Amino acid sequence: MALAGRASEQINFGRVTTGASDDLRRVTQIVYQMVQVYGMNDRVGQVAFPREDGQWPQDKMYSNATAEVMDEEVRSIVDEAYKRTLVLMEQKKDQVKMVADLLLEKETITNMDITALIGARPYSAGKEYDEYVNIGWGGKKDEGATSADAAAADNTTVPEEPPRDGPILAPI
Numbered sequence: 001m002a003l004a005g006r007a008s009e010q011i012n013f014g015r016v017t018t019g020a021s022d023d024l025r026r027v028t029q030i031v032y033q034m035v036q037v038y039g040m041n042d043r044v045g046q047v048a049f050p051r052e053d054g055q056w057p058q059d060k061m062y063s064n065a066t067a068e069v070m071d072e073e074v075r076s077i078v079d080e081a082y083k084r085t086l087v088l089m090e091q092k093k094d095q096v097k098m099v100a101d102l103l104l105e106k107e108t109i110t111n112m113d114i115t116a117l118i119g120a121r122p123y124s125a126g127k128e129y130d131e132y133v134n135i136g137w138g139g140k141k142d143e144g145a146t147s148a149d150a151a152a153a154d155n156t157t158v159p160e161e162p163p164r165d166g167p168i169l170a171p172i
Contacts, residue, residue, distance in 0.1 A: 002023040002024075002026055002027045003020075003023065003024070003027055003081060003082050003085040004085055004088075004089060005019065005020040005023055006020035006023060006024060006082070006085075007082065007085040007086045007088075007089045008089055008096060010086065011086065011089050011090055011093065012093075012096075027078060027081070028074065028078060031074045031077045031078055031081075032070070032074055034077070035070050035073050035074055035077070036048070036049045036050070036051075036070060037049065037050045041073050041077075043069060043073050044066070044069060044070055044073060049061050049062050095117075095118045098117055098118060099114065099117065099118070102117055111133040111134075112133075112134070
């Protein structure tokens with residue numbers, strides 16, 4: 001989601017502004033955590049190099065060569081996520097415009113507004129998520145309700161979630 005603003009600027013205006021810089025900072029920070037702390041990178045391996053608060057940069061527990069590998073992997077993951085986000089934003093350009101127009105009209109929109117505008121989520125985020133986003137907006141608690149149920153009520157289909165390869169990095 002965080003890269004979507006930047007990708008939308010690129011696709012719709014042909015340039016990227018500084019408005020999405022905080023999103024890029026957060027994405028980069030998340031990916032560094034994946035690589036350095038959580039061992040979620042095959043090239044760096046199943047190791048963790050957490051930074052301690054107040055730690056000096058020269059006090060790192062890894063070599064300069066390992067730091068270079070980490071930097072390369074982070075850049076590769078962020079670049080790939082951005083490319084995937086550009087493709088997705090291009091594919092969904094009409095829906096993005098519909099949401100943008102609604103935001104100009106209402107300024108604040110809810111999950112129910114989005115669902116009414118472009119349909120239910122293509123994949124269920126799980127029972128708890130569905131309950132959370134629907135109860136808060138005046139919906140009744142339905143113990144078994146999911147995105148698939150909402151799609152059925154809307155006469156759409158919810159496909160099986162596709163298999164994922166590599167770390168889960170949805171357009172953030």
